[in-house]
Amino acid sequence: MSHVRVAGSGLTAFGNTPERTSRDLFAEATVEAFEDSGVPRADVDAVFYGNFMGELSEHQGHQGPLMAEAAGVQAPATRYESACASSGTAVRDAVVRLRNGEADVVLVGGAERMTNLGTAGATEALAIAADDLWEVRAGTTFPGAYALMAQAYFDRFGGKREDLAHVAVKNHDNALSNEKAQYQSAIEVDDVLEAPTVSTPLGLYDSCPLSDGAAALVLTSESYAEEHDLEAPISITGTGQGGDRMALHDRDHLARSPAAREAGKEAYADAGIDADDIDLAEVHDCFTIAEVLALEALDLEQAGEGISAARDGRTTADGETPVNLSGGLKAKGHPVGATGASQIAEVTKLLAGDHPNSAHVPDATTGVAHNAGGTVASATVHVLEEVSDR
Amino acid sequence: MSHVRVAGSGLTAFGNTPERTSRDLFAEATVEAFEDSGVPRADVDAVFYGNFMGELSEHQGHQGPLMAEAAGVQAPATRYESACASSGTAVRDAVVRLRNGEADVVLVGGAERMTNLGTAGATEALAIAADDLWEVRAGTTFPGAYALMAQAYFDRFGGKREDLAHVAVKNHDNALSNEKAQYQSAIEVDDVLEAPTVSTPLGLYDSCPLSDGAAALVLTSESYAEEHDLEAPISITGTGQGGDRMALHDRDHLARSPAAREAGKEAYADAGIDADDIDLAEVHDCFTIAEVLALEALDLEQAGEGISAARDGRTTADGETPVNLSGGLKAKGHPVGATGASQIAEVTKLLAGDHPNSAHVPDATTGVAHNAGGTVASATVHVLEEVSDR
Numbered sequence: 001m002s003h004v005r006v007a008g009s010g011l012t013a014f015g016n017t018p019e020r021t022s023r024d025l026f027a028e029a030t031v032e033a034f035e036d037s038g039v040p041r042a043d044v045d046a047v048f049y050g051n052f053m054g055e056l057s058e059h060q061g062h063q064g065p066l067m068a069e070a071a072g073v074q075a076p077a078t079r080y081e082s083a084c085a086s087s088g089t090a091v092r093d094a095v096v097r098l099r100n101g102e103a104d105v106v107l108v109g110g111a112e113r114m115t116n117l118g119t120a121g122a123t124e125a126l127a128i129a130a131d132d133l134w135e136v137r138a139g140t141t142f143p144g145a146y147a148l149m150a151q152a153y154f155d156r157f158g159g160k161r162e163d164l165a166h167v168a169v170k171n172h173d174n175a176l177s178n179e180k181a182q183y184q185s186a187i188e189v190d191d192v193l194e195a196p197t198v199s200t201p202l203g204l205y206d207s208c209p210l211s212d213g214a215a216a217l218v219l220t221s222e223s224y225a226e227e228h229d230l231e232a233p234i235s236i237t238g239t240g241q242g243g244d245r246m247a248l249h250d251r252d253h254l255a256r257s258p259a260a261r262e263a264g265k266e267a268y269a270d271a272g273i274d275a276d277d278i279d280l281a282e283v284h285d286c287f288t289i290a291e292v293l294a295l296e297a298l299d300l301e302q303a304g305e306g307i308s309a310a311r312d313g314r315t316t317a318d319g320e321t322p323v324n325l326s327g328g329l330k331a332k333g334h335p336v337g338a339t340g341a342s343q344i345a346e347v348t349k350l351l352a353g354d355h356p357n358s359a360h361v362p363d364a365t366t367g368v369a370h371n372a373g374g375t376v377a378s379a380t381v382h383v384l385e386e387v388s389d390r
Numbered sequence: 391m392s393h394v395r396v397a398g399s400g401l402t403a404f405g406n407t408p409e410r411t412s413r414d415l416f417a418e419a420t421v422e423a424f425e426d427s428g429v430p431r432a433d434v435d436a437v438f439y440g441n442f443m444g445e446l447s448e449h450q451g452h453q454g455p456l457m458a459e460a461a462g463v464q465a466p467a468t469r470y471e472s473a474c475a476s477s478g479t480a481v482r483d484a485v486v487r488l489r490n491g492e493a494d495v496v497l498v499g500g501a502e503r504m505t506n507l508g509t510a511g512a513t514e515a516l517a518i519a520a521d522d523l524w525e526v527r528a529g530t531t532f533p534g535a536y537a538l539m540a541q542a543y544f545d546r547f548g549g550k551r552e553d554l555a556h557v558a559v560k561n562h563d564n565a566l567s568n569e570k571a572q573y574q575s576a577i578e579v580d581d582v583l584e585a586p587t588v589s590t591p592l593g594l595y596d597s598c599p600l601s602d603g604a605a606a607l608v609l610t611s612e613s614y615a616e617e618h619d620l621e622a623p624i625s626i627t628g629t630g631q632g633g634d635r636m637a638l639h640d641r642d643h644l645a646r647s648p649a650a651r652e653a654g655k656e657a658y659a660d661a662g663i664d665a666d667d668i669d670l671a672e673v674h675d676c677f678t679i680a681e682v683l684a685l686e687a688l689d690l691e692q693a694g695e696g697i698s699a700a701r702d703g704r705t706t707a708d709g710e711t712p713v714n715l716s717g718g719l720k721a722k723g724h725p726v727g728a729t730g731a732s733q734i735a736e737v738t739k740l741l742a743g744d745h746p747n748s749a750h751v752p753d754a755t756t757g758v759a760h761n762a763g764g765t766v767a768s769a770t771v772h773v774l775e776e777v778s779d780r
Contacts, residue, residue, distance in 0.1 A: 021523070046631070055445040059526065061518035062473035065767040066636045076631035076653070077768070078479045079471045083452035089468045093483050100490035128451035133411070136449065241436070241466035246456045259455075263466070377455040378467070 002222040003235035004098045006384070007105075008037025009345035013180040014213035014333030018116035022054060022063070022337075023070040025214035026111040029338075030071035033109070037218035038230060044218075045103035047077035048094040050087030050110030051337035056125040057113050071216070073107055083129035084286060086110055087215065088241075088340030088371030088380030094219055095239045095382070104224040110337035111214035122210045126336075129374040131247040143207060143287070145248055145375045147199035150289035152254035154201070157304035161201050164288035165192035166310040168205045168330055171285060174317055175327025177356035182209055182333030206288040208328075213335035215342035234348045238271025238383030240264060246377045260297035260372060260379040267368070271383035275299035278321060279364035280350055282343040284372040284379075285328040294370050295323065298381065317360040325350055325357040340371035340380060347384045392612040393625035394488045396774070397495075398427025399735035403570040404603035404723030408506035412444060412453070412727075413460040415604035416501040419728075420461035423499070427608035428620060434608075435493035437467035438484040440477030440500030441727035446515040447503050461606070463497055473519035474676065476500055477605065478631075478730030478761030478770030484609055485629045485772070494614040500727035501604035512600045516726075519764040521637040533597060533677070535638055535765045537589035540679035542644035544591070547694035551591050554678040555582035556700040558595045558720055561675060564707055565717025567746035572601055572723030596678040598718075603725035605732035624738045628661025628773030630654060636767045650687035650762060650769040657758070661773035665689035668711060669754035670740055672733040674762040674769075675718040684760050685713065688771065707750040715740055715747040730761035730770060737774045 010032025012025050026049075034041060047068045054060045064077035080090040087110030094108045114122045123143075127136045130145065153159060169189055175181035187205060195204040225232045242262030248254060268274060281300060285291035295306040300321055301314075309315040315323035326332045326346040329339060347367040349355035365386040372379045400422025402415050416439075424431060437458045444450045454467035470480040477500030484498045504512045513533075517526045520535065543549060559579055565571035577595060585594040615622045632652030638644060658664060671690060675681035685696040690711055691704075699705040705713035716722045716736040719729060737757040739745035755776045762769045 047633075052451065053445070055443070055518055058522060059518055060522045061442065061471060062520075062636070062764050062767065064472055065633045065764070066521065068633055069635055069640075074633070076633040076649075078483075078631075081451060081469045081471050082454055093468075093486075096483075096487060096490070096492055100486070100492070102486055102490070128445055128449055130452075131456065132448060132450045241468075243437070243455045243458055243464070243466040245459050246452070250459075259466075374452050374455070377452065 002099055003237050004095050005220050005222060005225040005232040006217060006234045006236065006348045007039050007220045007225060007230050007232040008033045008218040009348055010036060010216045011180050011342055011345055012213045014211045014335055015182045016115045017212045020212060022051065022058060022111040022113045023066055025212060026067050026109060027070040029109060029214040029216035030107065033216035033218050039105055039218050039220065041073050043105045044073045044075045044107050046075050046097065046106050047073060048080065048090035048106060048108045049077060050080045050090040050340060052081060052083055052086050052112060053125045057117050071107055082378040083373035084336045085340055085371045085373035085378045085380055086337045091340060091344055091382060092239045092241055092380050095236050098219055098221045105220045107216065108219055109214065109216035109341045112335035112337040113212050114210045114335065115212050119210065134247045143199040143202060146287040146289055147202045148248060149254045149293065149375065150201050153289060156255050157307065159307035161193060162189060163307045163311050164206055165189045167285065167288040167291050168192050170310045170316050171324050171328040171330040174325050174357060175331035178327050178332060181327045181331055182211055183331045202287055208286045208330050208334040211333035211335040213333060213338050215338040215345055217341050217344055233387050234351050234384050235387050236382055237385045238267040240266030240270060240381045242379045244377045246374065248375055255293065257293045257297040257376040259376050260294055260370060263379040263381040264298040267381040267383050273366060273383060277366050278368055280322045280325060280361050280367045281370065282324055282326055282346050283370040285324055285330050286334060298368065298370060317357060322360055325360065343369035343371060344382060351384060351386055392489055393627050394485050395610050395612060395615040395622040396607060396624045396626065396734065396738045397429050397610045397615060397620050397622040398423045398608040399738055400426060400606045401570050401732055401735055402603045404601045404725055405572045406505045407602045410602060412441065412448060412501040412503045413456055415602060416457050416499060417460040419499060419604040419606035420497065423606035423608050429495055429608050429610065431463050433495045434463045434465045434497050436465050436487065436496050437463060438470065438480035438496060438498045439467060440470045440480040440730060442471060442473055442476050442502060443515045447507050461497055472768040473763035474726045475730055475761045475763035475768045475770055476727045481730060481734055481772060482629050482631055482770050485626050488609055488611045495610045497606065498609055499604065499606035499731045502725035502727040503602050504600045504725060505602050509600065524637045533589040533592060536677040536679055537592045538638060539644045540591050543679060546645050547697065549697035551583060552579060553697045553701050554596055555579045557675065557678040557681050558582045560700045560706050561714050561718040561720040564715050564747060565721035568717050568722060571717045571721055572599055573721045592677055598676045598720050598724040601723035601725040603723060603728050605728040605735055607731050607734055623777050624741050624774050625777050626772055627775045628657040630656030630660060630771045632769045634767045636764065638765055645683065647683045647687040647766040649766050650684055650760060653769040653771040654688040657771040657773050663756060663773060667756050668758055670712045670715060670751050670757045671760065672714055672716060672736050673760040675714055675720050676724060681713065688758065688760060707747060712750055715750065733759035733761060734772060741774060741776055
């Protein structure tokens with residue numbers, strides 16, 4: 001089984017562009033991805049596209065063929081929806097297709113238009129990622145659900161709001177050099193602590209923003225990359241996916257994410273690596289607590305220790321294992337359907353030395369991308385490695 | 391590359407059950423599928439689930455993990471959305487996963503709750519499968535779009551409403567013995583011709599109904615089936631997918647379905663068969679004209695001849711190549727997300743001799759299932775064969 005090469009990637013700026021359709025956003029991302037790859041559109045065998053809430057924000061389902069068209073590609077196209085892990089699952093199926101010789105070139109990506117719904121509308125739309133019968137009708141929103149998870153973490157392992165604040169500060173710092181990030185502004189711990197409370201213990205700066213944006217990847221088989229002499233130094237060497245019960249009340253403990261743990265274990269085994277081999281990670285920090293839970297699920301931190309990782313500098317840009325050098329969902333933004341694919345794009349650039357923050361990780365050869373849906377009822381993990389290093 | 395076995399299948403009755411949630415419907419289908427398969431739920435490696443309009447009908451996205459839970463399965467789960475081809479694309483990715491050794495056992499299926507929206511609400515929800523900007527806002531609905539396709543067919547190849555009426559009559563006849571069909575009632579050509587017009591030239595009986603229902607399949611690798619000595623005599627030996635522009639105005643001709651043609655060609659080549667080898671077919675007859683277009687796209691009829699296939703008896707139960715022995719979408723019903731998987735279930739039973747209509751096809755060894763999304767901007771085709779025959 002061969003590995004899959006990342007031949008090119010493209011991202012729109014993430015932010016507030018309520019007037020732009022998701023097809024417009026995705027088209028822009030694909031132009032950049034094809035240019036970056038040097039692969040002709042005519043060689044694309046299939047399109048894997050992630051989108052979460054197009055039915056609600058644009059009255060548009062069946063976005064697979066629509067996005068193939070927007071990308072100027074004539075190929076079968078499928079839309080994947082796993083809430084905020086939508087394009088993570090799209091990447092996973094693309095990897096399986098390519099590494100087994102069932103395709104040579106695929107276009108993978110995702111897009112989301114959200115801000116046109118307004119804050120209340122988008123919050124209500126996002127809630128469809130939770131269990132409508134048992135959670136949403138009882139008033140659950142995602143800030144509320146993650147607040148429960150944060151409180152459960154504090155109760156079990158200790159920690160406080162200030163620890164979480166360091167996650168937000170770190171990710172804002174990382175985004176300063178990312179010209180496509182939604183927020184390119186430094187913040188201080190006090191800013192986070194003094195921000196309005198969203199749902200105790202989480203405040204406004206513990207939460208990722210609502211964002212519009214798109215991400216696209218041109219992935220190829222190893223043999224295609226070699227035959228065409230592509231400049232594609234990074235491979236996806238491992239893929240994993242985990243699942244959990246939807247509703248929080250069915251979980252063994254709110255401060256554990258078994259779906260992410262399962263996805264990570266599978267991806268690491270697939271790539272033949274251990275957590276110790278990981279030089280950097282992009283994780284799904286929709287809220288500051290989510291980054292903490294992800295670090296522990298991925299064995300980058302021991303249970304109960306993830307809370308101090310940002311505060312003590314282990315996950316900062318010059319720390320042992322930098323996390324969310326892109327700025328993460330928190331500062332880069334979180335156009336839901338685009339996020340999973342955008343993480344792969346960021347890890348690829350970081351490892352290839354093409355990222356503004358690559359200077360912080362000059363020797364990095366192995367990175368992971370972790371994408372989560374809902375309160376982590378779905379999770380995907382991908383391992384990326386430098387080709388020369390394998 | 392090994393073939394994929396259909397170890398078990400389960401269907402709810404299709405019909406009007408507006409009070410039942412899609413998780414309730416899917417749970418019922420999976421109970422039957424697991425019983426039929428003899429495979430323990432604990433052996434399931436992944437869940438592939440098709441759903442089209444859950445966001446609009448149940449305020450519920452992220453249905454993958456929800457449906458794994460409803461099925462009593464702990465495994466990663468992904469939701470596929472390709473409009474009316476949603477579970478066709480789910481089956482396709484499941485087949486790719488299994489035949490390459492990336493999984494041993496998977497649960498595949500789909501469900502749709504539609505009738506709770508009422509006729510106008512469901513029609514508006516279905517419209518999200520068309521291009522919202524260029525078609526829906528201009529007033530296009532699916533009966534209108536297929537009426538344009540029918541008119542284009544008549545203009546190019548000849549034919550009349552009475553020819554189409556024979557498709558409806560045939561499919562109602564076939565459904566008489568299908569206890570889970572939405573309509574188990576014989577109709578006459580005059581009934582079709584005298585029914586209220588929906589969109590000229592299509593009338594009420596040219597159209598499939600709105601339906602609630604679910605379908606589930608337990609698929610396994612060949613090696614798993616053999617090791618566990620499963621009663622699983624039917625294999626999925628070919629898979630194909632095609633794509634086309636979303637909007638009708640971008641098509642070369644409204645009476646051609648290149649996405650279905652592409653999917654069929656790929657599936658036949660994959661299985662190593664020709665159209666001549668096909669003994670029976672389940673095709674996506676959301677409207678009577680859709681069956682005609684499908685027959686021609688799948689090379690079961692030459693261009694311009696599909697219109698006479700039902701009228702002249704070539705596709706009737708005792709014809710040369712029976713089509714939609716289940717009753718098709720027209721009479722069995724069309725709970726959108728369930729349809730693609732339900733077609734695989736029907737073909738499996740027909741070939742295995744376990745179907746009420748198997749007596750019409752005692753020597754059949756090869757069948758195909760054709761699932762289409764929108765105005766065939768998406769299509770999947772699967773080839774199924776008796777194991778002993780390969």
